[in-house]
Each structure stands twice: as structure tokens, then as C-alpha cells.
Amino acid sequence: MxxxxxxxxxxxxxxxxxAKALAHPSRLMILDALEAxxxxxCELTxxxxADQSTVSKHLAVLKQAGLVADRKEGVMSFYRVKVCCLAGFWKCIETVLTENLKAHQEALG
Amino acid sequence: MxxxxxxxxxxxxxxxxxAKALAHPSRLMILDALEAxxxxxCELTxxxxADQSTVSKHLAVLKQAGLVADRKEGVMSFYRVKVCCLAGFWKCIETVLTENLKAHQEALG
DNA sequence: ACGTTACATGGCGAAATGGGCATATAGGAA
DNA sequence: TTCCTATATGCCCATTTCGCCATGTAACGT
Incomplete structure (x- = not known):
């Protein structure tokens, strides 16, 4: 046992x-952009x-978590989403946010 | 703009x-237990x-995020899951973990 | 060779997080 | 009242995270 x-x-x-890799606004913003x-x-920066080095580190975090993959082309690195299930994430989080907002408004009214 | x-x-x-509220092993363990x-x-402790105070703080984090709700009954507090969409979370995370494992094994073999 | 551009990495300080101990609070029993 | 139990909170310390700056690295152009 x-x-x-x-x-x-x-x-x-x-x-x-x-979950930790997803727990930062900038990283969520990046993932959102990569979905397209x-x-x-440089585009993500x-x-x-934020500073280019900061973005680079965020990308390293996402890559380490297996959420994105990268491809080098000449001097540039291109990142892309590696997993297909993130839509469920957004949906769930939005659901929670919506319910929180509702609860908050009920508490006021 | x-x-x-x-x-x-x-x-x-x-x-x-x-996402931050979900980014801790103990909190995931707690949520898992609360799904049942x-x-x-005291049970969650x-x-x-971990220390009772630590667990209490984890519960406060989950509550603050709107993921759980509590109910007082006498001296005790009972916590329950407040949202219905967590299953999608687990599934997505498991998918990522599985793919990471696969990729890792391919890298070895 | 040199310079430039794109990106990654090391370092440092500031801020946030986590965990335990001690304490506060509050309900129930005697 | 006093004591005990269940939970929450304050405090302190260790660890982690985050952001920028500076620097390293590598590809490309001249």
C-alpha cells in the first residue's frame, strides 16, 4: 500500500x-496564438x-511539458502546439470563470 | 486596441x-477524492x-478559484467539487502524459 | 574575416509559493 | 465555566518562479 x-x-x-506549465498568463497567450x-x-515576443529572453523561457517551459514542439528554420525557431486536447482545457476554464462570475453576482444581488 | x-x-x-489552483499534486489529490x-x-488531511493547516490552505486555494465549495456542520467543514468539467481536465492531462511517454520511448528506441 | 539577426542561456534580485509550527476561533461535551 | 476537537489563520523560513539584463551561440549576408 x-x-x-x-x-x-x-x-x-x-x-x-x-497544469503548472499552463498556469501563467503569457503561456496561455502563447498557446492561444499557436492554436492558429x-x-x-519573434512574433510571440x-x-x-515581454523581453525576448522571457518569452524564450516560457516556450522552454511549454516544450518541457510536452505541450509544444519546435522546428528550426535557418536562424528562426517556429513553435507549434503538440497536443490536440487543449480545447477542452479552455472550455472547462471558461465554464469555471462563468460560474464564478455568476456566483459573485448572486452574492451581490 | x-x-x-x-x-x-x-x-x-x-x-x-x-490553472494555478490545479497546479499542485496535493490539490489534485484532493479534487480526485472529492469527485467521489x-x-x-480531517479525512483529506x-x-x-500533510499538516492539517497545509491541507486547509490548499482547500482555501481551491475554494478561492471556485473549484470547490464548503459546508459547515457543527465543528467540521465538508468540501465538495463545485464544477462539473474536471473530467475533461484529467483526460487532457493524461493524454499529454501518454504522448510524452511515447515520445520519450521513441527517443530511446 | 566581420557584422547582424534570431534565439537560448546564465545570473541576479524581487516576488510568489509551500510547509510546518504555533495560535486563534468556534462548536460540543461535561 | 473548562476542556477537547475540528478548522482557519499568522508567522517564519525554504524553495520556486518570474523578469530583465547581459552574454553565448548559430545562421546568414557582405
């Missing part, structure tokens, strides 16, 4: 690692409006 | 706040195996 517990902990840790097709780092 | 940008940033921040029905803090 102890071994099982350990394994279950590892499972949760692995899941949390994915691959983008180079413009989009996010 | 600047206003739109600001609003879009707020959107991403709100989404990230939800409401639990009191046993489950997670």
Missing part, C-alpha cells in the same frame, strides 16, 4: 507538472510584449 | 488563476498526509 501510495503521488506530481498555426519566437 | 489588449490580458490572467463525494478536512 505504501508503494501504491508512492506511485499515486508520482502520478499527481506528473499531472501537476502539466506555428509562430516564430511581439505578442506577449 | 490598447484597451482590448488590456482586457485580453485580464482574461488570460483569470484563466491562469484557475464530499469529505471533511489523512489522505494527503
Amino acid at each position: 505504501k508503494a501504491r501510495n508512492l506511485q499515486s503521488r508520482k502520478r499527481y506530481a506528473a499531472r501537476a507538472a502539466i 498555426g506555428e509562430r516564430c519566437v 511581439d505578442l506577449v510584449g | 490598447k484597451a482590448r489588449n488590456l482586457q485580453s490580458r485580464k482574461r488570460y490572467a483569470a484563466r491562469a488563476a484557475i 463525494g464530499e469529505r471533511c478536512v 489523512d489522505l494527503v498526509g
Whole structure:
């Protein structure tokens, strides 16, 4: 039972690692942009409006989590979404946000 | 366009706040347990195996994000899942983990 | 060769997070 | 009242995250 517990902990840790990669506004913005097709780092840097090195690190986080993949072409790197299931993420999060808003308004009214 | 940008940033921040609440192994473990029905803090404390105050704080994070709700009964607090869409989360995360594992094995073999 | 452009990485400080201990609060029992 | 139990909160410390700056690296043009 102890071994099982350990394994279950590892499972949760692995899941949390994915969620962690999604837990930053800039990274969500990047993923959103990549859903429309691959983008180079410079485009994403413009989009996010942060330092290029910052964006590069965000992309490294997403890549490490297995959420995006990259392709080098000459001097540039193009990133793309690697998984197909993110739509469910957005939907769920939007649902939560909507319900929170509703609850908040009920609390006021 | 600047206003739109600001609003879009707020959107991403709100989404990230939800993802952040999901980005911890203990909180995922708690949510998993709550999917089977409401639990009191003491049960969850046993489950997670951390200090009671730590678990209490994790629950506060989940509540703040609107993911769980609580109900007081005498001395005890019972928490329950408040949203219905978490199954999609698990599924998506599991998909990512599976693909990552596959990619890793291909990289080896 | 040199310079430029695109990107990645190291380092540093600031801020956020996490965890346990101690304490506060509050309900129930005696 | 006093004690005990269940939970929440404050405090402190360790760790992590985040952002920018500076620098490294690599491809391309001249």
C-alpha cells in the first residue's frame, strides 16, 4: 500500500507538472496564438510584449511539458502546439470563470 | 486596441488563476477524492498526509478559484467539487502524459 | 574575416509559493 | 465555566518562479 501510495503521488506530481506549465498568463497567450498555426519566437515576443529572453523561457517551459514542439528554420525557431486536447482545457476554464462570475453576482444581488 | 489588449490580458490572467489552483499534486489529490463525494478536512488531511493547516490552505486555494465549495456542520467543514468539467481536465492531462511517454520511448528506441 | 539577426542561456534580485509550527476561533461535551 | 476537537489563520523560513539584463551561440549576408 505504501508503494501504491508512492506511485499515486508520482502520478499527481506528473499531472501537476502539466497544469503548472499552463498556469501563467503569457503561456496561455502563447498557446492561444499557436492554436492558429506555428509562430516564430519573434512574433510571440511581439505578442506577449515581454523581453525576448522571457518569452524564450516560457516556450522552454511549454516544450518541457510536452505541450509544444519546435522546428528550426535557418536562424528562426517556429513553435507549434503538440497536443490536440487543449480545447477542452479552455472550455472547462471558461465554464469555471462563468460560474464564478455568476456566483459573485448572486452574492451581490 | 490598447484597451482590448488590456482586457485580453485580464482574461488570460483569470484563466491562469484557475490553472494555478490545479497546479499542485496535493490539490489534485484532493479534487480526485472529492469527485467521489464530499469529505471533511480531517479525512483529506489523512489522505494527503500533510499538516492539517497545509491541507486547509490548499482547500482555501481551491475554494478561492471556485473549484470547490464548503459546508459547515457543527465543528467540521465538508468540501465538495463545485464544477462539473474536471473530467475533461484529467483526460487532457493524461493524454499529454501518454504522448510524452511515447515520445520519450521513441527517443530511446 | 566581420557584422547582424534570431534565439537560448546564465545570473541576479524581487516576488510568489509551500510547509510546518504555533495560535486563534468556534462548536460540543461535561 | 473548562476542556477537547475540528478548522482557519499568522508567522517564519525554504524553495520556486518570474523578469530583465547581459552574454553565448548559430545562421546568414557582405
